[in-house]
Amino acid sequence: xxxxxxxxxxxxxxxxxxxxxxxxxxxxxxxxxxxxxxxxxxxxxxxxxxxxxxxxxxxxxxxxxxxxxxxxxxxxxxxxxxxxxxxxxxxxxxxxxxxxxxxxxxxxxxxxxxxxxxxxxxxxxxxxxxxxxxxxxxxxxxxxxxxxxxxxxxxxxxxxxxxxxxxxxxxxxxxxxxxxxxxxxxxxxxxxxxxxxxxxxxxxxxxxxxxxxxxxxxxxxxxxxxxxxxxxxxxxxxxxxxxxxxxxxxxxxxxxxxxxxxxxxxxxxxxxxxxxxxxxxxxxxxxxxxxxxxxxxxxxxxxxxxxxxxxxxxxxxxxxxxxxxxxxx
Amino acid sequence: xxxxxxxxxxxxxxxxxxxxxxxxxxxxxxxxxxxxxxxxxxxxxxxxxxxxxxxxxxxxxxxxxxxxxxxxxxxxxxxxxxxxxxxxxxxxxxxxxxxxxxxxxxxxxxxxxxxxxxxxxxxxxxxxxxxxxxxxxxxxxxxxxxxxxxxxxxxxxxxxxxxxxxxxxxxxxxxxxxxxxxxxxxxxxxxxxxxxxxxxxxxxxxxxxxxxxxxxxxxxxxxxxxxxxxxxxxxxxxxxxxxxxxxxxxxxxxxxxxxxxxxxxxxxxxxxxxxxxxxxxxxxxxxxxxxxxxxxxxxxxxxxxxxxxxxxx
Amino acid sequence: xxxxxxxxxxxxxxxxxxxxxxxxxxxxxxxxxxxxxxxxxxxxxxxxxxxxxxxxxxxxxxxxxxxxxxxxxxxxxxxxxxxxxxxxxxxxxxxxxxxxxxxxxxxxxxxxxxxxxxxxxxxxxxxxxxxxxxxxxxxxxxxxxxxxxxxxxxxxxxxxxxxxxxxxxxxxxxxxxxxxxxxxxxxxxxxxxxxxxxxxxxxxxxxxxxxxxxxxxxxxxxxxxxxxxxxxxxxxxxxxxxxxxxxxxxxxxxxxxxxxxxxxxxxxxxxxxxxxxxxxxxxxxxx
Numbered sequence: 001x002x003x004x005x006x007x008x009x010x011x012x013x014x015x016x017x018x019x020x021x022x023x024x025x026x027x028x029x030x031x032x033x034x035x036x037x038x039x040x041x042x043x044x045x046x047x048x049x050x051x052x053x054x055x056x057x058x059x060x061x062x063x064x065x066x067x068x069x070x071x072x073x074x075x076x077x078x079x080x081x082x083x084x085x086x087x088x089x090x091x092x093x094x095x096x097x098x099x100x101x102x103x104x105x106x107x108x109x110x111x112x113x114x115x116x117x118x119x120x121x122x123x124x125x126x127x128x129x130x131x132x133x134x135x136x137x138x139x140x141x142x143x144x145x146x147x148x149x150x151x152x153x154x155x156x157x158x159x160x161x162x163x164x165x166x167x168x169x170x171x172x173x174x175x176x177x178x179x180x181x182x183x184x185x186x187x188x189x190x191x192x193x194x195x196x197x198x199x200x201x202x203x204x205x206x207x208x209x210x211x212x213x214x215x216x217x218x219x220x221x222x223x224x225x226x227x228x229x230x231x232x233x234x235x236x237x238x239x240x241x242x243x244x245x246x247x248x249x250x251x252x253x254x255x256x257x258x259x260x261x262x263x264x265x266x267x268x269x270x271x272x273x274x275x276x277x278x279x280x281x282x283x284x285x286x287x288x289x290x291x292x293x294x295x296x297x298x299x300x301x302x303x304x305x306x307x308x309x310x311x312x313x314x315x316x317x318x319x320x321x322x323x324x325x326x327x328x329x
Numbered sequence: 330x331x332x333x334x335x336x337x338x339x340x341x342x343x344x345x346x347x348x349x350x351x352x353x354x355x356x357x358x359x360x361x362x363x364x365x366x367x368x369x370x371x372x373x374x375x376x377x378x379x380x381x382x383x384x385x386x387x388x389x390x391x392x393x394x395x396x397x398x399x400x401x402x403x404x405x406x407x408x409x410x411x412x413x414x415x416x417x418x419x420x421x422x423x424x425x426x427x428x429x430x431x432x433x434x435x436x437x438x439x440x441x442x443x444x445x446x447x448x449x450x451x452x453x454x455x456x457x458x459x460x461x462x463x464x465x466x467x468x469x470x471x472x473x474x475x476x477x478x479x480x481x482x483x484x485x486x487x488x489x490x491x492x493x494x495x496x497x498x499x500x501x502x503x504x505x506x507x508x509x510x511x512x513x514x515x516x517x518x519x520x521x522x523x524x525x526x527x528x529x530x531x532x533x534x535x536x537x538x539x540x541x542x543x544x545x546x547x548x549x550x551x552x553x554x555x556x557x558x559x560x561x562x563x564x565x566x567x568x569x570x571x572x573x574x575x576x577x578x579x580x581x582x583x584x585x586x587x588x589x590x591x592x593x594x595x596x597x598x599x600x601x602x603x604x605x606x607x608x609x610x611x612x613x614x615x616x617x618x619x620x621x622x623x624x625x626x627x628x629x630x631x632x633x634x635x636x637x638x639x640x641x642x
Numbered sequence: 643x644x645x646x647x648x649x650x651x652x653x654x655x656x657x658x659x660x661x662x663x664x665x666x667x668x669x670x671x672x673x674x675x676x677x678x679x680x681x682x683x684x685x686x687x688x689x690x691x692x693x694x695x696x697x698x699x700x701x702x703x704x705x706x707x708x709x710x711x712x713x714x715x716x717x718x719x720x721x722x723x724x725x726x727x728x729x730x731x732x733x734x735x736x737x738x739x740x741x742x743x744x745x746x747x748x749x750x751x752x753x754x755x756x757x758x759x760x761x762x763x764x765x766x767x768x769x770x771x772x773x774x775x776x777x778x779x780x781x782x783x784x785x786x787x788x789x790x791x792x793x794x795x796x797x798x799x800x801x802x803x804x805x806x807x808x809x810x811x812x813x814x815x816x817x818x819x820x821x822x823x824x825x826x827x828x829x830x831x832x833x834x835x836x837x838x839x840x841x842x843x844x845x846x847x848x849x850x851x852x853x854x855x856x857x858x859x860x861x862x863x864x865x866x867x868x869x870x871x872x873x874x875x876x877x878x879x880x881x882x883x884x885x886x887x888x889x890x891x892x893x894x895x896x897x898x899x900x901x902x903x904x905x906x907x908x909x910x911x912x913x914x915x916x917x918x919x920x921x922x923x924x925x926x927x928x929x
Contacts, residue, residue: 053545053546081548086548090543092539092543094539097540098539098543099540100544100557100558101636102637115549115550115553150637
């Protein structure tokens with residue numbers, strides 16, 4: 001059975017400072033799920049928390065990460081390591097520095113297979129690595145398998161990283177800004193490759209990005225993060241058509257469109273709060289045009305505002321796509 | 330570029346360095362304040378003796394001519410006659426070179442063998458008791474002068490509990506190893522701490538490198554992770570530091586050979602300085618210079634073998 | 643958010659302001675031992691029970707006892723008294739052979755960094771040449787040329803040591819020269835001397851002091867090593883290296899001639915590195 005991923009109330013903190021707070025979302029098997037937000041919104045930290053690879057000092061202080069019948073948060077490191085790379089794989093932003101400069105790429109693609117017993121021996125791992133390299137579109141894989149990372153371009157390095165992530169046929173892939181470090185033309189190729197692979201292999205894909213355009217192109221459902229919290233989760237189409245959180249509406253207002261009336265392209269005024277000095281009440285209220293006394297005093301919870309659509313806003317019913325244009329006027 | 334071409338290129342690059350060393354060694358005698366012949370032979374030497382030595386050393390010729398003669402002789406392997414031993418300098422050096430080389434090689438092997446496990450243990454648990462102990466011992470070892478440590482090792486392991494010999498080099502591999510154990514430990518005590526500090530620091534740096542974080546997401550066990558993705562990369566910095574410290578090792582061998590009465594070049598240079606045997610000093614300085622060049626070359630080759638990004642060009 | 647930024651917000655970054663010596667216990671321990679040794683060496687004449695050079699041929703090679711805490715040597719000289727007197731000599735050489743290179747490096751590095759151009763090129767090429775040789779090898783080389791002795795030791799250690807200071811000073815001067823207050827001083831039309839001494843020098847000193855603290859350990863270890871080899875201080879002076887060298891002939895019978903004087907070197911070197919590490923950390927915290 002292919003398992004999905006269910007995150008319930010996940011909170012990760014350094015000391016008393018929560019970097020990720022009360023994060024919940026579900027990724028069904030075979031689904032492409034988007035996790036968007038500005039840099040520093042806690043999306044990468046969420047991925048690290050799921051993998052159990054938080055930086056020193058950061059601890060999970062609450063919540064669960066359900067994968068099949070296992071709660072990954074409660075699992076001992078040794079058992080978690082058997083899931084990591086085998087059933088949940090990771091693709092990173094900076095593929096060039098994610099590869100060890102002193103080993104051949106074939107060996108790096110193969111090592112997870114050897115570790116998890118997917119490949120019998122080195123020769124088997126190498127043969128499988130060649131096939132994976134062909135699958136991710138690396139030309140002349142039988143020759144390039146013995147090259148070193150510095151002999152590959154950035155886009156090709158990302159393909160190597162993807163091949164390595166695919167190597168043990170995982171059920172879930174967590175892709176953290178997989179295209180951000182690449183040239184614009186290459187970005188599109190890699191993105192299409194990911195979507196195609198996800199479709200062909202029936203993978204669950206969590207795509208972490210700051211780019212609303214990428215989300216629109218690829219994801220079935222999406223969660224928006226702000227200041228360590230999820231502020232809105234719903235189907236992608238619904239998010240773009242009828243956002244129910246002022247922050248989402250603001251993000252969308254910044255995305256240029258080809259059709260329809262010209263829109264403001266300016267970002268939301270102000271900056272996200274420092275996690276150590278998060279404001280009282282709703283974390284977004286200092287930047288929000290709808291902020292009321294209620295927002296300043298009471299933290300909103302995620303609540304269902306429409307079927308399959310949750311938002312963390314006291315005034316969700318007053319939010320729509322045109323909110324910020326009215327606020328500007 | 331292949332290894333042979335790389336070697337050729339590096340050898341060509343060493344020519345100016347070689348010239349610099351020969352020039353420096355040549356100048357050693359000419360820089361002696363006062364009359365070199367008188368200093369070498371002492372104040373009571375007769376005028377005939379002095380004139381004889383000046384002719385022997387070529388000091389009565391113009392300086393450029395002296396240099397040309399010197400370079401010509403060195404090129405032919407003629408390093409002159411030792412004033413003390415009254416034998417060709419090169420012969421004496423060749424007799425003693427194996428002792429110093431064996432000592433240095435053994436010390437390097439021992440130092441690396443000590444350094445790697447300790448640095449890994451310290452780096453893996455930063456701030457732990459192990460880490461503190463390793464760093465404490467390093468500081469302590471660095472505070473001990475080599476000659477004192479060597480003599481105390483002799484007192485402990487050759488006098489009080491006589492398991493090792495008091496002095497000498499020995500014959501045959503096992504006997505030599507037995508004779509060189511304490512000297513090598515002495516050099517290791519001051520070399521290993523430097524290597525440990527470097528390796529520990531670079532391991533700690535590598536451990537937070539993106540490629541290690543990515544390797545973690547593959548589910549690799551800590552042992553494999555350390556061996557494959559941390560140690561190999563961390564060792565590269567240590568190779569460089571080791572290469573840099575070889576010159577220091579030469580200095581260390583001077584002291585240790587004197588302590589353990591080893592018939593090597595280090596002990597020879599000390600006695601030659603005291604005896605004012607300048608041709609001998611010149612010869613040893615030349616050989617030390619060549620050794621440093623050779624070691625730098627080996628360091629570069631090892632580094633290139635460890636790091637595929639250095640593609641011999 | 644980067645991991646580094648996270649670490650900075652962690653508990654370590656918000657550590658309370660404790661006294662300097664509490665945060666760096668090495669500074670206190672090292673400093674106390676150092677002060678003790680310094681005092682002992684200064685008052686060696688009063689503290690030592692015997693004359694360091696006085697021979698007592700009826701009491702040769704005596705093991706440590708109440709009368710002779712460190713025993714006596716082959717001439718019946720009291721080793722404890724000799725160790726105390728040697729401290730004065732070794733510490734003085736250690737201090738001066740760091741001070742002279744420091745002064746030389748400060749002057750030449752300062753000129754190179756402040757004036758740049760031709761002076762910079764000439765000085766820095768010289769620095770490169772001097773630092774190409776390993777320290778001890780260079781010291782031995784210089785002594786080989788000028789002959790062994792105390793004066794030679796001073797000359798050799800100074801010549802071998804100055805280049806690192808020049809390099810540090812030059813780098814710091816280049817930074818300080820670009821600083822606001824120096825540019826302002828120059829705009830006010832102050833002379834070179836005033837800018838150098840009033841505005842640049844104070845900022846350049848700290849890193850050289852930090853380096854000097856590790857350097858002095860190296861210098862003292864080198865001094866004793868050279869004297870041990872017979873290339874430094876000459877007998878019959880009381881000096882740790884010489885004492886150990888004299889003890890070398892008696893390791894079969896009189897371990898104390900080697901072990902106890904050397905212990906003095908270890909204690910001094912250890913105290914200096916503890917003090918130096920603490921001082922360096924403290925100075926770096928102040929910025």
